Amino acid sequence: MVEIANDDDFRRLLEGLDTAGQRAVAAHFVDNVLPLSGDDRIRHVTEIIAKPDAREDDLSMAFHTARTVTVDTHNRCGAECDWQDQAGYFVARAALAAVTPADQLAGGPAFQAAMSSRMARTCMGIGTAEDTAGQERQAQYRILSEFIQSQE
Amino acid sequence: MSGASLERGIHAFKEAIDAPVASFFSSCVRCGLCAHACLFFTETEDPKYTPIHKLEPLRRVWQQEYTFWGRLASALGLSKPVTDEDLADWETLVYDSCTMCGRCSMICPVGNDIAYMIRKMREGMAVAGHAPPGLIGATQRAVTIGSPMGVKLPALQAQIRQVEEETGMTIPVDVEGADYMLLLSSMEIMNFPEFIGALAKIFDQADVSWTISSNAFEATNSGIQIGVSEIAAELVQRIVDAVEKLKVKYVISPECGHAYMAIRWEGPNLIGKPYSFKVVHVLELLDELREQGRLKLSSKESQRLTYHDPCQIARRGGVVQQPRNLLNMVADDFAEMPETGTMNWCCGAGGGVSSNERADELRLTVFKRKKAQLDAVRPDAIVSACSNCRIHLEDGLEKYAMEIPVLSLTETIAEHLAEKDKSGE
Numbered sequence: 001m002v003e004i005a006n007d008d009d010f011r012r013l014l015e016g017l018d019t020a021g022q023r024a025v026a027a028h029f030v031d032n033v034l035p036l037s038g039d040d041r042i043r044h045v046t047e048i049i050a051k052p053d054a055r056e057d058d059l060s061m062a063f064h065t066a067r068t069v070t071v072d073t074h075n076r077c078g079a080e081c082d083w084q085d086q087a088g089y090f091v092a093r094a095a096l097a098a099v100t101p102a103d104q105l106a107g108g109p110a111f112q113a114a115m116s117s118r119m120a121r122t123c124m125g126i127g128t129a130e131d132t133a134g135q136e137r138q139a140q141y142r143i144l145s146e147f148i149q150s151q152e
Numbered sequence: 153m154s155g156a157s158l159e160r161g162i163h164a165f166k167e168a169i170d171a172p173v174a175s176f177f178s179s180c181v182r183c184g185l186c187a188h189a190c191l192f193f194t195e196t197e198d199p200k201y202t203p204i205h206k207l208e209p210l211r212r213v214w215q216q217e218y219t220f221w222g223r224l225a226s227a228l229g230l231s232k233p234v235t236d237e238d239l240a241d242w243e244t245l246v247y248d249s250c251t252m253c254g255r256c257s258m259i260c261p262v263g264n265d266i267a268y269m270i271r272k273m274r275e276g277m278a279v280a281g282h283a284p285p286g287l288i289g290a291t292q293r294a295v296t297i298g299s300p301m302g303v304k305l306p307a308l309q310a311q312i313r314q315v316e317e318e319t320g321m322t323i324p325v326d327v328e329g330a331d332y333m334l335l336l337s338s339m340e341i342m343n344f345p346e347f348i349g350a351l352a353k354i355f356d357q358a359d360v361s362w363t364i365s366s367n368a369f370e371a372t373n374s375g376i377q378i379g380v381s382e383i384a385a386e387l388v389q390r391i392v393d394a395v396e397k398l399k400v401k402y403v404i405s406p407e408c409g410h411a412y413m414a415i416r417w418e419g420p421n422l423i424g425k426p427y428s429f430k431v432v433h434v435l436e437l438l439d440e441l442r443e444q445g446r447l448k449l450s451s452k453e454s455q456r457l458t459y460h461d462p463c464q465i466a467r468r469g470g471v472v473q474q475p476r477n478l479l480n481m482v483a484d485d486f487a488e489m490p491e492t493g494t495m496n497w498c499c500g501a502g503g504g505v506s507s508n509e510r511a512d513e514l515r516l517t518v519f520k521r522k523k524a525q526l527d528a529v530r531p532d533a534i535v536s537a538c539s540n541c542r543i544h545l546e547d548g549l550e551k552y553a554m555e556i557p558v559l560s561l562t563e564t565i566a567e568h569l570a571e572k573d574k575s576g577e
Contacts (some may be wrong), residue, residue, distance in 0.1 A: 007318070
């Protein structure tokens with residue numbers, strides 16, 4: 001198993017993955033927070049991203065769908081916040097990052113998907129004493145470590 | 153807003169008719185030029201959206217109460233008093249089809265500030281009980297919770313914790329004696345918390361001493377949007393109190409249009425005294441840091457970028473050149489849309505329109521104007537400096553199937569920032 005002690009290690013290892021690897025591990029990150037989204041469209045997007053042999057047409061459709069869900073789920077200005085709904089927005093953003101071309105995202109798709117997934121957990125933990133984002137971070141370290149090992 | 157009645161509304165109208173409003177009404181030559189400056193008219197061609205027409209109940213009160221012939225006509229029973237039905241009819245014109253963008257004020261040949269008059273008219277509409285439910289809810293939450301979206305301190309703290317983990321930096325909270333106090337809009341805290349991290353990176357590189365106040369972090373002011381000066385003043389005073397407690401020299405207004413207008417331009421008038429500190433928009437500060445050579449980039453954006461001027465920051469706030477200086481620093485290919493800067497077209501969602509679900513269809517209809525501006529430039533990405541504009545631009549682009557990402561200017565700069573030189577040289 002690859003030891004990941006902190007986010008610097010995490011980011012470095014993610015940046016070492018090729019495009020397909022980034023997308024595959026991003027799909028796992030999104031999948032881990034999928035229960036926080038009640039939107040079936042995101043479930044479908046995640047299924048497409050997770051396929052190693054996904055066609056360009058399917059990925060393009062997944063990108064459009066993830067973008068639409070992101071726009072549909074943001075909290076409008078002045079509307080009362082609902083952190084559970086907002087978790088769904090960040091899950092959609094994670095899925096969108098996972099399928100966005102690598103050169104359009106600082107840090108790459110997998111890192112951005114990881115950050116948005118943690119934000120989704122943060123939303124769920126607001127108002128509780130639980131370190132939900134910290135737990136998600138540890139889960140992501142484990143996911144990445146297992147993914148790298150599976151590639152060896 | 154409790155105890156709303158027509159009587160209170162008319163009374164508020166009379167109070168709202170100050171010297172500028174009275175002179176504006178008496179100066180209007182009914183030329184109709186303001187119609188062609190308003191995207192609600194240009195994109196629908198419905199004459200009811202002519203800006204000066206949106207003020208008709210207020211104009212009638214002015215005429216009947218404050219002009220010789222109007223008072224005579226009233227005394228003789230020849231004029232029709234403003235009724236509750238009139239105000240109900242005008243509610244959508246005043247709140248749904250006006251973003252208080254101020255473009256009509258720029259175009260008026262006799263210099264009438266129509267946006268100012270709409271702001272004044274909303275004072276009477278709100279106390280008469282003719283404000284949209286979405287805005288009433290936002291205003292009540294702003295007063296009771298401190299945020300129009302109900303964002304409480306624990307939520308901000310949770311977002312800060314995650315930003316700290318992501319960036320490895322400490323976000324300063326309640327640091328007494330810092331130079332700058334950063335305000336945030338609830339939109340940033342909820343939808344774009346990465347803005348906090350972006351600014352932390354920039355401030356770290358530029359050695360800016362800053363803090364966030366746990367007592368007053370909210371920048372927006374729904375009291376102004378709905379038109380209740382008492383509430384607007386209370387919200388400004390909370391910020392003033394926090395500044396005095398922390399003894400900071402400057403307040404930073406974030407990437408939010410109306411927050412800047414509220415805290416910088418309306419604030420001192422609302423509380424009735426000058427500030428003991430200065431208010432700067434985040435772009436003003438970033439441009440100052442650029443000018444001083446304190447922003448060092450490691451790369452530049454190669455995509456073709458264009459800039460959407462938030463109305464309250466550019467047209468009503470005067471921050472026009474600073475974003476352009478910053479964009480020319482960070483981008484190789486910055487292209488201006490036609491009609492920008494002080495004459496930019498509103499995105500269609502300012503002035504409380506985005507809080508008002510009833511106005512959704514209309515705000516997306518009038519987005520056609522922004523679409524036309526974007527079609528002329530065909531950018532790879534749109535940059536802006538207002539979270540509300542950003543969300544609405546995304547909505548509009550989705551509606552018209554335009555695949556253009558929308559970026560924050562602050563975040564774009566942070567993305568291209570060089571690593572800080574820790575050598576001390």
